[in-house]
Amino acid sequence: MKKNILQFLGILLALLLVYPLVTIADRQALYLGVPVLYWYVFGVWILVIILAAVVINSKRFK
Amino acid sequence: MLVGVIICGFLYLVLLFLIANLAERQKNKQWLQHPWIHTLGLAVFCTTWTYYGSVGRATTNGIDFLAIYLGPTIILALGYGMQRKIFNISKELHITSLADLISVRFGKNFTLGALITICSIIALVPYIGLQLKAIVSSLEVFIQADHISQVPSNNIFVIIAICTALVLCVFSILYGARKLEPSESHPGLMAVIAFESLFKLVIFFIIGFFITFIINDGYDDIITKLSSQRSISHLFTIEESSGHSVWIAMMILSAFAFLLLPRQFHVTYIENAKLANIKFSSWSLPLYLVLINLFIIPIAFCGMYLFNGQAINADMYVLAIPLELNQDVLAILSWLGGLSAATGMIIIETIALSIMVSNNIVTPLFYATNTAKKNVPVSHKNQILYIRRLSIIGIITLAVAYDIFLGKQNSLVSIGLISFGGLVNFAPVLLFSLYWKNITSAGAISGVIVGFLVWFFTSVIPQAALNGFISNDIMEYGLLGCSILKPNALFGLKILDPLSHSLFWSLFLNTLVTVLISIITHRTRFEVYYAELFVDNDRFDQGMGYEVAWKGSARLKDLYALLGNFIGTVKARKMIQEYAECRGISTDMNQPAHTKLVVFTERILGGVIGAAPARILMKRSTEEEEISYKEMYHIIKENQSVKANNRLLKIQSKELKEKTTLLKVANENLQKADEQKNEFLYTVTHELKTPLTSIIALSEIVNDNPDLDEEERALYLGSVIKEANRLSHLINQVLKLEKFEAGKLRLNLQQVDLGALIKESVTTFEGTARNKNLNIELHLTNAMILVSCDYDMITQVLVNLIGNAVKFARNTIQIKTFELPDYWEVWVSDDGRGIPENDREFIFDKFFQAKNQHIKKPEGSGLGLAICKKIIDLHNGTIRVDTSQAAGAHLVFTLPKDEIDLF
Numbered sequence: 001m002k003k004n005i006l007q008f009l010g011i012l013l014a015l016l017l018v019y020p021l022v023t024i025a026d027r028q029a030l031y032l033g034v035p036v037l038y039w040y041v042f043g044v045w046i047l048v049i050i051l052a053a054v055v056i057n058s059k060r061f062k
Numbered sequence: 063m064l065v066g067v068i069i070c071g072f073l074y075l076v077l078l079f080l081i082a083n084l085a086e087r088q089k090n091k092q093w094l095q096h097p098w099i100h101t102l103g104l105a106v107f108c109t110t111w112t113y114y115g116s117v118g119r120a121t122t123n124g125i126d127f128l129a130i131y132l133g134p135t136i137i138l139a140l141g142y143g144m145q146r147k148i149f150n151i152s153k154e155l156h157i158t159s160l161a162d163l164i165s166v167r168f169g170k171n172f173t174l175g176a177l178i179t180i181c182s183i184i185a186l187v188p189y190i191g192l193q194l195k196a197i198v199s200s201l202e203v204f205i206q207a208d209h210i211s212q213v214p215s216n217n218i219f220v221i222i223a224i225c226t227a228l229v230l231c232v233f234s235i236l237y238g239a240r241k242l243e244p245s246e247s248h249p250g251l252m253a254v255i256a257f258e259s260l261f262k263l264v265i266f267f268i269i270g271f272f273i274t275f276i277i278n279d280g281y282d283d284i285i286t287k288l289s290s291q292r293s294i295s296h297l298f299t300i301e302e303s304s305g306h307s308v309w310i311a312m313m314i315l316s317a318f319a320f321l322l323l324p325r326q327f328h329v330t331y332i333e334n335a336k337l338a339n340i341k342f343s344s345w346s347l348p349l350y351l352v353l354i355n356l357f358i359i360p361i362a363f364c365g366m367y368l369f370n371g372q373a374i375n376a377d378m379y380v381l382a383i384p385l386e387l388n389q390d391v392l393a394i395l396s397w398l399g400g401l402s403a404a405t406g407m408i409i410i411e412t413i414a415l416s417i418m419v420s421n422n423i424v425t426p427l428f429y430a431t432n433t434a435k436k437n438v439p440v441s442h443k444n445q446i447l448y449i450r451r452l453s454i455i456g457i458i459t460l461a462v463a464y465d466i467f468l469g470k471q472n473s474l475v476s477i478g479l480i481s482f483g484g485l486v487n488f489a490p491v492l493l494f495s496l497y498w499k500n501i502t503s504a505g506a507i508s509g510v511i512v513g514f515l516v517w518f519f520t521s522v523i524p525q526a527a528l529n530g531f532i533s534n535d536i537m538e539y540g541l542l543g544c545s546i547l548k549p550n551a552l553f554g555l556k557i558l559d560p561l562s563h564s565l566f567w568s569l570f571l572n573t574l575v576t577v578l579i580s581i582i583t584h585r586t587r588f589e590v591y592y593a594e595l596f597v598d599n600d601r602f603d604q605g606m607g608y609e610v611a612w613k614g615s616a617r618l619k620d621l622y623a624l625l626g627n628f629i630g631t632v633k634a635r636k637m638i639q640e641y642a643e644c645r646g647i648s649t650d651m652n653q654p655a656h657t658k659l660v661v662f663t664e665r666i667l668g669g670v671i672g673a674a675p676a677r678i679l680m681k682r683s684t685e686e687e688e689i690s691y692k693e694m695y696h697i698i699k700e701n702q703s704v705k706a707n708n709r710l711l712k713i714q715s716k717e718l719k720e721k722t723t724l725l726k727v728a729n730e731n732l733q734k735a736d737e738q739k740n741e742f743l744y745t746v747t748h749e750l751k752t753p754l755t756s757i758i759a760l761s762e763i764v765n766d767n768p769d770l771d772e773e774e775r776a777l778y779l780g781s782v783i784k785e786a787n788r789l790s791h792l793i794n795q796v797l798k799l800e801k802f803e804a805g806k807l808r809l810n811l812q813q814v815d816l817g818a819l820i821k822e823s824v825t826t827f828e829g830t831a832r833n834k835n836l837n838i839e840l841h842l843t844n845a846m847i848l849v850s851c852d853y854d855m856i857t858q859v860l861v862n863l864i865g866n867a868v869k870f871a872r873n874t875i876q877i878k879t880f881e882l883p884d885y886w887e888v889w890v891s892d893d894g895r896g897i898p899e900n901d902r903e904f905i906f907d908k909f910f911q912a913k914n915q916h917i918k919k920p921e922g923s924g925l926g927l928a929i930c931k932k933i934i935d936l937h938n939g940t941i942r943v944d945t946s947q948a949a950g951a952h953l954v955f956t957l958p959k960d961e962i963d964l965f
Contacts, residue, residue: 002341003142003143003146006139006140006142006344007139007140007142007143009139010136010137010138010139010140010141010142011140013132013135013136013139014136014140014313017132017313018306018309018310018313019306019309019310022300022306022309023301023306026299026300026301027298027299028295028298028299028302029298030282030285030298032282033280033281033282033283033285033286034281034282034285035285035297035298035299036298037124037125037298037299037300038125038298038359041125041128041132042352042356045128045132045135045348045352046352048135048139048348049135049345049348049349049352050345052139052344052345052348053345053346053349056341056342056344056345
């Protein structure tokens, strides 16, 4: 089960970061002085890492 | 300052030796398998490319450098299943490298192993050279800072490069090729790699933090400053900096490279002994990657701002910025960080490549040409060690040569990406090896060759033309003037950028050829065997053992001698005997050795010197016979049935276990019920006996004394009737209770006003209460409390509870109702002696009263509360003793507000 959740997270990360979804954030706009794209890429990346860590370390999924 | 830097660098290298030595001397090597050590080992993925190159890349392409780290993050999550598979196979078959893995998959195929090794060297030597170049060119920054008017000649840098290479060579030989072991595990090496990974991260983080938050006011401040100087908005998007195709291509390249790079493969599957570490790394390594990449953009932008228009290599901003701000200590630290990134990669990549070279090219060739006499194993332990050491020297020499003669003007990232592009050509063969049984060695070989040639043509040739090593004609007019053979527009495909163009054609043609040739050629017997072992690996039960594909006769003595030649006779004998003992195989010296022992010996030997040479040696030391196709299919069939049986057995035993547990629970319940029944019977008879005894005694008195006077007779008869009534009441109660327990009673639900019901029940007791001088108080919250319940039964509950209260109360009885969200609550309280704490749990049990002798004079049957509980349970309500009040007994029951939908 953990394996499948991890695989799902991997696919999710890949889809969120490539064309066409990434174009949503691929704009010349700044948020708090930093380009929106930078927020988006780092945000998605860190989020997936946290989810992966939670899934791997949780005892609920075997 | 330059001299100081070089001395620091030298001291740093000495430190590495000390760490490695310390780690080798540790007795307990358990810490080496710690998940964080494994993660830091994997972080060798971040080389000077990350440390210097990403900054340079960011100045021209925005955040596309991140794709190099997002790829591994994706593959670590997505490919966890595959990594697990490779890990299990590698441990079972004692694999030593990727080339070894592929070679074994195709029946210990020498050609494939050698091909993969050669391709790896072609792709990676420039990459290693690049690291050396980074060390040297980072020193140039210090020269510029020193403002030395007389720039030292190029020779100094060549000497520094050679010296560094020499030190690293010695290190690699000392800690990577000191002795032959059945498992390629190098504690000193891993300790150093982990240390270097931690070192470069901490230093880079400090530099990044310093630049971002100390000399600037954070990310936004740098961007604002730079934006006011020049337009950088194109760096804010992928679309306008590198384009989506490059972004995707870099992600694919890095994802595959992460799996296929010899150093990553070595750390993940060869040095690592725990599967759990791989699982752990799927979040811990990405975390490392995030941390090391956090400050690349601010460093790049800050450099662009500071050195506006100056001719400073953007790759070196990490050094140039601290130098410009006169932070010399920080600059030297930063240089050491870069040095650690370079040396870590060079050392482990070289060792991993040298294992490939020696196990898959030189040693097999050595044995193939060495026509030693059959049946006389000769020790070649030293020769093999020399081969490995020479491989290390050879690879580093090649890297230095590349650095000196060819690696001049290229940026770190461009060469790195080309290397990755070459390695990606192993991806189809690896994936097919693991998931497609019908791939043949011919298909694999031709696929890799075609893919690699295409890569060379579309990636290396353009780079060579760019650097002026070959004429630019080929770029403009195509190979041999053929316009469809242009390196950047192969077969007229023009819409892709060079990077994705190369990736697409090499992967596409590689896969196409692999599949096509595999379809039209046949597998050898051993390919069929290993296809089963690899593709269905996760279905094999490890340790169950499967039929081995070996036929012939061998003597145990020869096996000991053969393995002993490489790892020492005592150790060899111990390993083989332990294996035999585990599987109940006899190790009688007089009998021919069991085939499983032969295969085991070959595997262990493969772990030491590589699978292909082990095959050659085994053939020589034993009387091996050819296995026919028929026999091979029999073996495979046997394995499949073993596999299927194991699976079935597992499922069945699981089912059996579940059923046993269920039965056990049922049995316990049954026993409990039986006990309860006995106890109940006992109390009932006891209860019946008391009134019966008095009835008999009284009747006898009346019967035996005919001369009793009328008044006395009436008294006795009255008592008899009273006792008989009690008896009848008791029997009624028992019958009722039994009806509840048997589930025969049905609720006759109707809308009832609970308030009216309570008032009515209270009226029954008014007489008794007045006699005992008791005051019954009603506190009803609502005028109308509509509940759906069985009128008669709830009346009985109230009568029982109020009856009890009347028995025990001193002055007052209170009956209250409360409205809760889902329930109506009814309290019946008295101010009597209350219920002892120990008894609260049991008062709803049958005959509780009878069982407790401290209540001196039993009044009632002892079944009242038990019946109340049954009734309330049937209504989906609860009944309990409230303990929050200090004095008196407080019995509380609830009735749900909703319609009970039970029947």
